[in-house]
Amino acid sequence: MKDVNLSVTLGPIKLKNPVMTASGTFGYGREFADLVPLEELGAVVVKGISLKPRPGNPPPRIVEACAGLINSVGLENPGVEVFVKDKLPYLQKRNVPVVVNIFGESVEEYAEVASILDDQPGVIALEINISCPNVEAGGMVFGSNSSTAGRVVEAVKRTTSKPIITKLSPQVTSIAEIAQAVEQAGSDIVACINTIPAMAVDIYTRTPRLGNVIGGLSGPAIKPIALKCVFDVVQAVDIPVIGIGGIATAEDALEFLLVGAKAVQVGSVNLTNPRASIEILEGIRNFLIEQGISNVEDYIGTLKVLSHGEN
Amino acid sequence: MKKHQEEAVILDNIPIIGQDTYRLILQAPMIAREARPGQFVMVRVDKSYDPFLRRPFSFFRIDKEEGIIEIGYKVVGRGTTLLSQKKRGQTVDLLGPLGNGFRLPPEDTSDIWVIAGGVGITALIPCLEDLRIKRPKAKRVLFYGVKTASELIPSSFFKSLCHEVLYSTDDGTMGFRGVITECIDYHVQKGEKLPSVIYACGPLIMLKHIARWALAHSIPGQFCLESIMGCGLGACLGCAVPGNIRHGNSEKGYVHVCFEGPVFPVENIRWDEL
Numbered sequence: 001m002k003d004v005n006l007s008v009t010l011g012p013i014k015l016k017n018p019v020m021t022a023s024g025t026f027g028y029g030r031e032f033a034d035l036v037p038l039e040e041l042g043a044v045v046v047k048g049i050s051l052k053p054r055p056g057n058p059p060p061r062i063v064e065a066c067a068g069l070i071n072s073v074g075l076e077n078p079g080v081e082v083f084v085k086d087k088l089p090y091l092q093k094r095n096v097p098v099v100v101n102i103f104g105e106s107v108e109e110y111a112e113v114a115s116i117l118d119d120q121p122g123v124i125a126l127e128i129n130i131s132c133p134n135v136e137a138g139g140m141v142f143g144s145n146s147s148t149a150g151r152v153v154e155a156v157k158r159t160t161s162k163p164i165i166t167k168l169s170p171q172v173t174s175i176a177e178i179a180q181a182v183e184q185a186g187s188d189i190v191a192c193i194n195t196i197p198a199m200a201v202d203i204y205t206r207t208p209r210l211g212n213v214i215g216g217l218s219g220p221a222i223k224p225i226a227l228k229c230v231f232d233v234v235q236a237v238d239i240p241v242i243g244i245g246g247i248a249t250a251e252d253a254l255e256f257l258l259v260g261a262k263a264v265q266v267g268s269v270n271l272t273n274p275r276a277s278i279e280i281l282e283g284i285r286n287f288l289i290e291q292g293i294s295n296v297e298d299y300i301g302t303l304k305v306l307s308h309g310e311n
Numbered sequence: 312m313k314k315h316q317e318e319a320v321i322l323d324n325i326p327i328i329g330q331d332t333y334r335l336i337l338q339a340p341m342i343a344r345e346a347r348p349g350q351f352v353m354v355r356v357d358k359s360y361d362p363f364l365r366r367p368f369s370f371f372r373i374d375k376e377e378g379i380i381e382i383g384y385k386v387v388g389r390g391t392t393l394l395s396q397k398k399r400g401q402t403v404d405l406l407g408p409l410g411n412g413f414r415l416p417p418e419d420t421s422d423i424w425v426i427a428g429g430v431g432i433t434a435l436i437p438c439l440e441d442l443r444i445k446r447p448k449a450k451r452v453l454f455y456g457v458k459t460a461s462e463l464i465p466s467s468f469f470k471s472l473c474h475e476v477l478y479s480t481d482d483g484t485m486g487f488r489g490v491i492t493e494c495i496d497y498h499v500q501k502g503e504k505l506p507s508v509i510y511a512c513g514p515l516i517m518l519k520h521i522a523r524w525a526l527a528h529s530i531p532g533q534f535c536l537e538s539i540m541g542c543g544l545g546a547c548l549g550c551a552v553p554g555n556i557r558h559g560n561s562e563k564g565y566v567h568v569c570f571e572g573p574v575f576p577v578e579n580i581r582w583d584e585l
Contacts (some may be wrong), residue, residue, distance in 0.1 A: 027546030031570075033405075034314040047546075055564050062541050062549035065512065067360045069541065070395060076548050076565070220360045248360060272355065272363055285343040 004288040005295045006281075006305035008042070010240035010262045011188040012163040014126050015042035015097065018257065018296060022244050022267030023048055023101035023127065023167075024073065025180040025218075026277075028087040035274045037040060037191055039283065043097040044089070048129050049304045051109045051116075053079035066196035068219020068246070071267060072212035075103055075135055080113050084120060092122040099165065101127040103139065107155045115159035117264045126162050128152060128187075131169030131194035133216045143169045143194075146181035146311075147150070153185035171197050175229050181200070183237045191242035191265065192233055193226045201218040219268040220246045234260030234301065236300065246275065250283020260301035314409065314544070315341040318402045320539065322379065324395070330463055331386040332430060333395055334371065335403075340378030342407045346370055348437035349412030349535055349574040352382065353543040355404040356393045361478040366390045367540045369434035369512075369573070383464075384434030409543045410573045413438045413533055415445055417510040418521030424506040425473065426521055427452045428491055432464055434535050435512050442510075450474050452506070456491030456517070460484035471478020490519040508529060515585060522582045532577035538568035553584035 006017035020043040026032060029044040031196045038044060055074025063070050077083070083100075091098050100123055104110035115124055130143030130152055142148045153166055166182040167304055170193040180192045195216025200209040208214075226245020234241050240263075243256030248269040269276040284296065293299050319339035323580060327334045342352060353365035372381035386395050397403060403568055418474040423442060427435045432455060451472065456479040457463055463485060469476065478486025479494035487494040491513070499505065510519050512535035541547035544566060554566025555578065557574065566572065566579060 025542075025547060027542075027544065031542075031544045035316055047548075054546060056551060058553075059551050059565070060539055061551055062364075062539055062547070064362060064364050066363075070543070071547070071549060072420040073548050073551075076551070208543050261332075268363070269360075271547055272360065272365060273404075274542070274544065306496055 004285055005160045006285060008262050008297060008300070010083060010242070012219050013189075015041045015263060015286075018263035019198045019253065019277055019284070020045055020099065020242070020263060020265045021270060021277050023129070024071075025270045026266040028091070029096060030087075030090050032270070032274055036278050038091070038096045039094055039261050041096070041277055044091060045127055045265060046103055047077055047097040047105045048075045048101040048105060048132070049080050049083045049113060050075060051080055051113050053077065053082065057296070060209060061210055063209040063215070065198070065200065065217060065219070066221055067232060068106055068212065068221035070200055070215055070217050071195070072210045072215035074137075074212060078235065080116050084116065084138075088120060088122070092120075095122070097124045098122050099125045099127050101129050101167070102156075103129045103132065106261035107152055110152050111155040111159045114156045114162070117248070118160045118162060123162060125165050125189070126156065126160060127165040127167050127191060128156055129167050129194070131167050131196060133169070133171070133197040133214065138168050140171065141180065144172050146177055149178050150181045150185035153182045153187045157186040163188040165191050167194055167244075168192040169194050170225060170229050179233040183239050188240065189242060190233060190237060190257040191238045191244055192229045193222070193245045196222055196225065218246070220248050223252060228255055230261050231259045241244070248279070250280045250287060252283055253280050254287060254299075257300045258303050261291045262300060267295060312408065314407065315345070316582045317341050317405050319320065319405045321397055321399055321403060323394065323399055324397050325485070326384060328462055332383065332462070333341070333386070334381055334383050335394065335397075336381045337379060337403065338380060339380050339405055342372055342405060343375050343378045343380045345407040345505050347378060348373070348436065348441045349413035350408040350410050350542070351573060352380070352405045352407030353409060353540070354382075354394065356390045362390050362393070364541060365543065366394070367409075367537075367569070369535065369542055370408070370437055371433040373437055383430060385430045402494050406543060410497050410569055413441065413535070413574050414509060415441070416531075417451070418446070420446055420449045420507045422504060422506040423451045424454060424509045425451060426491065426495070426509055426511040426513070428456050428517040429458075430463065430536070431513035432469070435510060436469055436472065438510055439469060443472050454479070454491055454495060456480070457496060457514070458482065491517055495521075495524065508532065510532050510537070516564075519582045519585060522577050522580065525577050533574050534577055534580065535574045536568050536572050536580070538573075540569055543569045553581035555581060
């Protein structure tokens with residue numbers, strides 16, 4: 001077999017392959033342009049954008065953890081206007097499929113950011129962030145409750161014609177329920193998971209290691225948790241699911257595809273290995289060739305779960 | 312300037328002072344070709360994901376013709392411990408050159424003070440070399456402070472690069488007894504001419520004092536900062552420090568050590584909040 005068909009269809013969007021970069025770990029793409037052929041990726045998901053510029057949280061903003069890191073960047077960004085004027089054109093010119101991660105402190109703000117991005121070419125979807133643990137207003141406040149999560153999605157849906165991805169937090173009683181709520185509210189796709197609320201302290205200075213005291217854990221450390229969340233959500237909804245959380249190798253990515261994710265986002269490992277996304281894409285291709293699978297969609301969601309007694 | 316990810320061969324990795332400060336000599340032609348003093352590389356100290364993040368190190372030596380770069384580091388934690396165990400002939404994954412280097416002072420600069428605390432000297436040696444070549448007429452004075460004389464790197468590394476070296480040690484085992492800022496005060500009171508520009512690198516507490524002093528005397532300065540870093544590329548925004556770049560509607564903005572630094576003009580940092 002010469003090559004495989006890596007393209008995947010996620011509801012209204014079609015990606016040339018299932019490998020995307022996760023928001024907050026890949027800047028606005030350009031930062032990695034010397035190292036990664038951006039147009040070869042399924043999509044680049046850019047750093048979270050809000051209506052107004054946000055300075056972010058006080059430092060220290062990151063602390064290393066076992067096989068991962070905890071961050072409390074606090075959605076520092078230049079605001080949607082500057083993003084459209086200064087950051088987005090580069091990706092548009094290079095024909096890189098872009099997903100814009102959006103964030104608001106109120107339902108109205110989410111909707112307004114979405115409406116500003118509505119006519120931007122090259123933006124194949126908006127990813128609604130209702131799961132950031134690092135901000136006081138908005139973020140996880142919306143994502144930890146089915147009805148508020150649904151309200152944000154409905155409001156965004158009204159102001160944009162772009163497909164909507166809703167990015168969920170694992171820090172809820174039932175991620176499946178939240179996924180169902182955003183599906184009902186009109187989300188085209190769900191993505192899970194965002195970082196897991198976490199903290200670190202210094203036993204000598206007796207102070208928190210993050211300026212914001214708490215942050216979000218990401219990296220290989222959270223992969224098994226993320227995989228279980230994706231597994232749960234895939235059973236609970238009919239819309240496509242994007243798997244995120246600790247993916248560092250092609251094998252990791254394939255695990256998420258196996259449990260039913262239609263695509264994956266490669267996140268924190270971009271910091272350790274800037275070429276990880278492209279290496280993962282190559283690894284998936286090689287795996288499928290080895291396995292004699294000509295179409296990646298034939299592999300997605302083929303996990304064999306034997307019910308009790310069948311073993 | 313293009314950033315490269317390069318598997319560099321270790322030519323040597325040996326203690327330079329005592330048992331805990333090392334020089335790591337690397338064959339890294341792509342990075343060496345583009346590197347400038349004050350810039351840095353991100354080193355992946357282990358192939359596993361624990362430790363997860365790369366570690367940033369300033370260039371200690373850049374040899375473009377030979378394709379060699381060198382970094383100096385002190386063993387302070389898990390990352391640098393692992394790095395210190397690497398042997399000649401092994402390879403290490405590098406990302407660089409990153410950040411902005413030291414900028415040259417105006418052509419007519421007459422007096423330059425280079426102020427180094429501890430292992431901070433390693434970032435300033437290529438800066439001194441550059442100044443010697445490009446501002447040969449300027450008088451270059453090196454203030455070099457450490458805790459005790461045994462922590463000084465050999466003078467052969469910097470002796471030929473400056474006109475005068477003023478040492479300070481906390482315990483008085485070499486040069487002035489006291490911290491480097493007291494040493495500076497002492498020389499100023501003795502009548503030493505104030506510099507037209509300063510270059511500084513060292514522990515944060517030292518940089519804060521020097522910055523306050525430079526600002527009070529309206530002396531322009533370039534300060535090389537350290538920070539925990541995620542990516543080194545300006546993507547994760549993890550290395551923010553309080554800085555005076557206006558950020559949209561907010562007065563209290565941050566600057567980022569990796570891509571807006573690591574070398575900053577003294578007035579661009581809000582030192583009191585660091």
